[in-house]
Amino acid sequence: MTGIEIWKVGEFAAALHRFAGGLQEFDEPEWARVFFHFETECRTIRFHSPSERTQLRTLLANIRSCFSDSGSLRDVTVRAGLLDGNREVSRELISAQTDLMRLLEELDRSTVKFIH
Secondary structure, eight states: OOOOOHHHHHHHHHHHHHHHHHHHHTTOHHHHHHHHHHHHHHHTOOOSSHHHHHHHHHHHHHHHHHTSTTSHHHHHHHHHHHOOSSHHHHHHHHHHHHHHHHHHHHHHHHTOOOOO
């Protein structure tokens, strides 16, 4: 497996916090709590044991499943993209989601086992 840098996990935790805050501002407290929980879980990962790499992979899979086409979170983010009301909150939520997904992809690639 490739190396995962601890600062990258910290950056991902910060992105989770930003997205959760955006969900709160967008009046989605249930989803905000879910992502604040993901942030807390992410901040506990320090790679002191091999099981923490598995913990990270599980966390990434759980986060990715929240954004599935059939999930209600997808409806929230689509609505944010279409909303004319509070454009600043919508723009921030979309921006936070974009950053979160970029970092998720980077960490996902870092946890892949390469077989030659």
